[in-house]
Amino acid sequence: MSPSTTILCGALLFFLLVSSTLPAASFDCDAGDRAALLKIKKGLGNPRQLNSWIPATNCCNWYHVGCDSQSGRVLSLQLTDTYGVVADKVPAAIGDLPLLQVLALKNMPGLSGPIPRSFAKLRYLAGILIKNNSINGTIPRFFSNLPELRVIDLSDNKFTGPIPPGLSHGETPFLVLRNNLLTGEIPASYGDVEYTTFDVSHNRLTGSASFLFKNRSRSTFDISLSWNQLEFDITEAALPVKLRTLDVSHNRIRGGVPKALEDNYYMYRLNLSYNQLCGEIPTAGAMEAFGADSFLHNKCLCGPPLPPCRH
Numbered sequence: 001m002s003p004s005t006t007i008l009c010g011a012l013l014f015f016l017l018v019s020s021t022l023p024a025a026s027f028d029c030d031a032g033d034r035a036a037l038l039k040i041k042k043g044l045g046n047p048r049q050l051n052s053w054i055p056a057t058n059c060c061n062w063y064h065v066g067c068d069s070q071s072g073r074v075l076s077l078q079l080t081d082t083y084g085v086v087a088d089k090v091p092a093a094i095g096d097l098p099l100l101q102v103l104a105l106k107n108m109p110g111l112s113g114p115i116p117r118s119f120a121k122l123r124y125l126a127g128i129l130i131k132n133n134s135i136n137g138t139i140p141r142f143f144s145n146l147p148e149l150r151v152i153d154l155s156d157n158k159f160t161g162p163i164p165p166g167l168s169h170g171e172t173p174f175l176v177l178r179n180n181l182l183t184g185e186i187p188a189s190y191g192d193v194e195y196t197t198f199d200v201s202h203n204r205l206t207g208s209a210s211f212l213f214k215n216r217s218r219s220t221f222d223i224s225l226s227w228n229q230l231e232f233d234i235t236e237a238a239l240p241v242k243l244r245t246l247d248v249s250h251n252r253i254r255g256g257v258p259k260a261l262e263d264n265y266y267m268y269r270l271n272l273s274y275n276q277l278c279g280e281i282p283t284a285g286a287m288e289a290f291g292a293d294s295f296l297h298n299k300c301l302c303g304p305p306l307p308p309c310r311h
């Protein structure tokens, strides 16, 4: 994850949790939520990191759990770096925390199996960060129906199948599906969403992605499509002017380097390498910032910072 996306996620989590987590809650937690958490602990094989989850105690004081201080309802569950976990099922009991807004399951390489159907009950979920595990199966279509879901990061897992249409909505949607085994085409409807970050890199996606680049005025900051099998002509792409990073390396992208990039003054990382691009590289304006390793291994790109064109 780039520093900017980390900041963005951090800001979201802070916003959601600032009023909820107190170090030593005097109120008691909801009995149903406590029962669900205990099932989750059992489902994960009672890892050592969850030793504070003791049945007769207030679950709002348990590590990795955040509550609403008025109601004692669980709003966030963030299991990160729970190294010892070895489980072939994601606990379905997570779906029994009906007011959950933020769910993080991170850095548990021993956690496999699909996302359970019970997650469809999480109507208030705004952020789902299921990162760096071994979770497989398809990305559930029901994610598209969770009305508040706006930050989705499923990177570094083993998800297969297509990207369902309509994932993540609301203001400043954020979608990171990096490093999975996703196939098929990116649904063209993604071109209608103003993502802050859109990262589907390191998958097996095919077809076009030109529809992502049809409005220069969008507030999109980071786009990564690298390491797929995407095929389209990028010459006339309307790249958002506020883009900070654009990585489309290792695809089958055709055409020339977009002249419009000369006006992308916010861009600090550009990678068009390992594609089928051709022609002279524009060098004016913002393009001065980029060296040869932004353009290497294309079909016939030429001119500075690459060797001169042979006219």
Ligand SMILES: *[C@@H]1O[C@H](CO)[C@@H](O)[C@H](O)[C@H]1NC(C)=O
Residues within 6 Å of the ligand: 081, 083, 107, 108, 109, 132, 156
């Ligand atoms: C994934 O998790 C493992 C185990 O916790 C950790 O060693 C590794 O650095 C993590 N990888 C990433 C990309 O965060």
Ligand SMILES: *[C@@H]1O[C@H](CO)[C@@H](O)[C@H](O)[C@H]1NC(C)=O
Residues within 6 Å of the ligand: 088, 112, 113, 114, 136, 137
């Ligand atoms: C998911 O992984 C588990 C454990 O490795 C395996 O048994 C199961 O067949 C996999 N399921 C899918 C749909 O790939």
Ligand SMILES: *[C@@H]1O[C@H](CO)[C@@H](O)[C@H](O)[C@H]1NC(C)=O
Residues within 6 Å of the ligand: 194, 215, 216, 217, 218, 219
């Ligand atoms: C382009 O995006 C901006 C910012 O979201 C929006 O206000 C504008 O209506 C869009 N233009 C078109 C033609 O879709």
Ligand SMILES: *[C@@H]1O[C@H](CO)[C@@H](O)[C@H](O)[C@H]1NC(C)=O
Residues within 6 Å of the ligand: 249, 250, 269, 270, 271, 272, 273, 274, 293, 294
């Ligand atoms: C672009 O991507 C290629 C391949 O992944 C990498 O070798 C190169 O260093 C990258 N260049 C930049 C400027 O990030």
